Amino acid sequence: MTAKQLLIPALFIIWSAGCQTTRVKQSATVGDRVLTGAIDTLILPAPFATQSTRNISKVIGWPQDKTPVAPTGFAVTKFADGLDNPRWIYVAPNGDIFIAMANTISDGFTKTAGEKQPGTKSSNTILLLRDKDGDGVPELKKVFLAGLNRPLGMLILRGKFYVGNTNGLWMYPYEDGQTEMTAAGTKIVELPAGGYNNHWTRNLIASRDGSKIYVSVGSGSNVAERGLDNEIRRANILEINPDGSGERIFASGLRNPVGLGWATGTNILWTAVNERDGLGDDLVPDYATSVKENGFYGWPFAYYGNNADPRMKGERMDLVNSTITPDVSMGAHTASLGLVFNEKNYLTPAYAGGMFIGQHGSWNRSELSGYKVVYVPFANGKPSGPVQDFLTGFIANRDNSTVYGRPVGVAFARDGSLLVADDAGKTIWRIRKK
Numbered sequence: 001m002t003a004k005q006l007l008i009p010a011l012f013i014i015w016s017a018g019c020q021t022t023r024v025k026q027s028a029t030v031g032d033r034v035l036t037g038a039i040d041t042l043i044l045p046a047p048f049a050t051q052s053t054r055n056i057s058k059v060i061g062w063p064q065d066k067t068p069v070a071p072t073g074f075a076v077t078k079f080a081d082g083l084d085n086p087r088w089i090y091v092a093p094n095g096d097i098f099i100a101m102a103n104t105i106s107d108g109f110t111k112t113a114g115e116k117q118p119g120t121k122s123s124n125t126i127l128l129l130r131d132k133d134g135d136g137v138p139e140l141k142k143v144f145l146a147g148l149n150r151p152l153g154m155l156i157l158r159g160k161f162y163v164g165n166t167n168g169l170w171m172y173p174y175e176d177g178q179t180e181m182t183a184a185g186t187k188i189v190e191l192p193a194g195g196y197n198n199h200w201t202r203n204l205i206a207s208r209d210g211s212k213i214y215v216s217v218g219s220g221s222n223v224a225e226r227g228l229d230n231e232i233r234r235a236n237i238l239e240i241n242p243d244g245s246g247e248r249i250f251a252s253g254l255r256n257p258v259g260l261g262w263a264t265g266t267n268i269l270w271t272a273v274n275e276r277d278g279l280g281d282d283l284v285p286d287y288a289t290s291v292k293e294n295g296f297y298g299w300p301f302a303y304y305g306n307n308a309d310p311r312m313k314g315e316r317m318d319l320v321n322s323t324i325t326p327d328v329s330m331g332a333h334t335a336s337l338g339l340v341f342n343e344k345n346y347l348t349p350a351y352a353g354g355m356f357i358g359q360h361g362s363w364n365r366s367e368l369s370g371y372k373v374v375y376v377p378f379a380n381g382k383p384s385g386p387v388q389d390f391l392t393g394f395i396a397n398r399d400n401s402t403v404y405g406r407p408v409g410v411a412f413a414r415d416g417s418l419l420v421a422d423d424a425g426k427t428i429w430r431i432r433k434k
Helices: 318-319
Strands: 028-030 033-034 075-083 087-093 097-100 125-130 139-146 154-157 160-165 168-173 184-191 203-206 213-217 238-242 246-254 259-262 269-273 286-292 328-331 335-340 355-359 372-376 388-391 395-397 407-412 418-422 427-433
Touching: 075 125, 087 154, 087 407, 087 418, 087 427, 154 259, 184 238, 203 259, 213 259, 238 259, 269 335, 286 335, 286 355, 318 407, 328 355, 335 407, 335 418, 355 407, 355 418, 372 407
Parallel strands: 259 335
Antiparallel strands: 028 033, 075 427, 087 097, 097 125, 125 139, 154 160, 160 168, 168 184, 203 213, 213 238, 238 246, 259 269, 269 286, 286 328, 335 355, 355 372, 372 388, 407 418, 418 427
């Protein structure tokens, strides 16, 4: 093979004391140019190498003079605050900014939830923010739609406004620029409601040509302890037609896929996945991955490739052996949820085309992990370098597990600023180049 030929990244199996099988990616060479195809060398500990720990962060809120911290050259300001659990952000084609406000509530699935004690109520509201002049101060702040059932994903497509409630996908008639939804909606897809911990979220994204909608549905348990009958149509990304017909499973074995996005310049769908609990501090890594049609990603039988979960007692080894290894490790228990690609090359050239991930933060780890927004550089539609911290400062004190807030959804406003939903901090943060 000549220097000008592509050396395909190899798959290695490592056996070592206390470690499981894992893969190590090699770089590829084209001519005298090195393509780093690797994000990191990932060596996984054995299950239960450390005790499973319940370490729930305590949110203390943001002091008046404090904000999260972005890299040098960026300014961080409050775009909106005093909100009721702002979890997700959707930016309409006309620049209007919609905020889904919802909370985890006790519904039978959350009796053993570890991330935080379930609340007693959820706002169930979508807020409209309009910043027409792009100065970072919305001129309009108004409830757009209320009376929902734990909404998350939002989508405007072909004169319709879609909302992913926990129990179904709803569709409303929509006119560009309207400030309030007055028409009645129609539930076009019934979905299994609720889920273990925060798996009640249902995200949405349209295909590039608008002919399909993809819906993420998390598992109803940590690792199928409630039985597989409880997991029908869960731990999947579903594909439907815009009218709700033609449902099929696009990809499966994704424990809790939340963030969805199209890799810059491609038709390749990516998702951020919140992985399982209970195997120790460093298992299992959350991940971001490209999503292959009809692909199986392991849950509940395997994790991070063909590593069998010992709690499944050797069930479905055929599926274990066919499990697709994810593309990018996001670290164990980071609760990597939000995802957005910088398709329009906002911010600075260093962040052109790459992927931002909002990490809501751990509860099942002795030392807090996550609680930040990270960046993954991309080149030619593929990851091209290591994960980088982008927005930090959410942790107030690691020793007593106090945090100021918890980032979740991420989106780019039309003016090129990055918006970050901090649900526990009741704030939408705005990051822009100085």
